Amino acid sequence: MNIVVLVKLVPDLVEELEIDSSGATLDTTFMRMIINEPDEHALEQAIILKEREGGEVTVLGPAIEDIDGVLFTAFAKGSDRLIKLVDGFELEVNNHALARAFTSVIRELNPDLVLTGVQAHNDLDGSLGPLVAEYLGMSYVGYVSGVTSSGDKLTVRKEYPGGLIGEMEVAIPAVLGIQSAEQPPRYVAISKVRQAMKTATIDEQTLTELDPSGGPTVSQMFQPQVGERAEMIEGDIDQIAAKLVELFGDLGVV
C-alpha cells in the first residue's frame, strides 16, 4: 500500500504563549513549534500498516522551523520518502491554504491512503484531513484508532464518546484522520535520527501562492478567564499537603 502521511507543526504548549502587539495573533518570536501529536499517531499507524502489508510511506510537511528534524525522525522510524513544501509558509498558515498546498503534491504521488492527525490544537478553520479529502475527491473518516485493509477496502475503528466504536468500511483511496495509532508511537534513539540525517534526503516542492480563503479572520486573541482562577495553596511541600488533608476533611471525603 502506498501511504502518504501529512504532518503539521503546532506551538509547543509547554512553553508560555504570548499574543503579539497586534492583539490578533500569537507572538512567534520565542514560540517553539513541534509536530502535532495526533500526526505522530498517523505516522505510527502508517508504519504499522507498511510492516503488516508492505508498501511505502511518504511523509509530507510544510517547511517551517524544525521540519527537517521531524522528517528525519519519521525516516528513522521507518518511512521511506520525505517531502517538504517550500515557500510562503508563515507559522500561522491556515488549514484551507495548507490543504490546497498538500493536495497538489499528493495528486502526483497517487496514494492508496492518506493519513493525518484527526485534529491539531490550533485548528481555526477545521481540521486538515476532511479538507484534503474533499479537494482530492476521496472519502474521509476521522477519529480513527485502528485500520485493517483487505483489497480495495479498509475497515476502520471510528471513536465515539464513551469508548463506543463504529466499525466502518471505507473504499480506497481514502483519507483518514487518526486519533490514536494501534500502538503508542515508537521511540527512536537520537543516534538513529542522526544516521537518518546522513542517509535520507528531503525532496523540496516549491509552491507559488498560499490562499487563506475558507478560514475566518481573527480580530482579537486573549487568554481565557473563566470565572476566577483556582485559589492557590502556598507553602512548602508539607504545609501544602497538610492544607490539602484539611480541605479533604472539610469536603467530607476523609
Next chain:
Amino acid sequence: MGDNIYVVIEHLQGQVSEISYVMLAAGRALASGIGGELVAILLGHQAQNLAGDLAADRVLYMDDPALAEFTPDAYQLALAELIKTDTPRAVLLGDTSVGAEVAGALSVRLEIPLVSRCSSVHAKEGTPKFVSQICGGKIMAEGDLPGPTALVTMVPGDFKAEEGQSDQPAEVTSIPAPSFDDLKVTLKQYIEPEVGDVDISTEPILIAVGRGIQQEANLELAEELAAALGGTICASRPVVDQGWLPISRLVGKSGKSVKPKLFLAIGISGAPEHVEAVTGSETIIAINTDPAAPIFDIAKYGANVDLFELVPALTEQLQGS
C-alpha cells in the same frame, strides 16, 4: 432566509447528543441577535421522535434508510443541497466525530468558510461573532463570523444544554432526501466499550493522572494516594494511549464524563477535550508545575508544585491521620 441559523442535530444509537442542545442554546443567542429563525436539522430514519424536545423555531426532518446511522458521505450529501438552496447565515455542527468531518467537506464542496472549535457564537450590535478556543484552552480567538454562510463547529463550554431543551415541541417539516447511491463509507457495526472493573462516572472520589506522571511505574504513586483517600484512579488520554490504564478509566470527550465530590487532577494540563467532562465535579483540586495550566481555570484549589514531591508527602500525611 439569510438570517436563519441552522443547527445540525447529532444523535447516536437513538439518543440526541448533549452537544446538540448546547448548539441550540448558542444558535438561539445568535439568531435573536440578528433577527433570524433558529432551525434544527434532523437527519435520520424513523427518528422523528428525536425532534420532541429541541428548542428550535422549526425542525426540518429528512428521513432515509441511508441516514439511520451516521456516515460522513451520507450526511454530506444530505446537507450540501439544503445549505446551498437555503443559504442560512450560519450552520452549527458539533466539533465531534460527527460534525467535524462533515463541516470540512462542506466547506470545500460549497466553497463557504468554516470556523472550528467555537465555544461561543453570538451577535454584537447585530454583527455575528465567534469565539474559538485554541491551543489546549490557553488562547481564545475572536472575530466576525465570515459570510455569507458560515459553517461553525462547536465545543461545549459557554452554553448550557438545558437551554437547548424545550417541553413545547417545535413544528416539524419533512424535507426530501437526495439520492444516496454510491456511498463509499458504510457502518458495519458498533462495538460497545469493554465494561471496566469500576464505573468512574459514578465514583465519588477520583484521582486523575495525566502525562505529568511520565512513566507507567510512577502510577504507583497515584495508586497509593488513591488507596489512602479511598478514591479511584482515572486518567487523561495520553496515559490511556500509552496503554497504562484501560479506556474505561478515560475522562474526557472520547471517554466518560464524571461528577465526583472530589476530582484531584495530577499532572493534567486541562485541555478542552478533558475539561468538558469534569466540570460536573463538586470540587476540583489541581496539582501542576505550570502556573498557566488551564486546569487552574476550572479548579477551586490549586498547588503549583511538582507532583513527585507533593503526592508522596500527601499520601504519608493521609496514612498518618
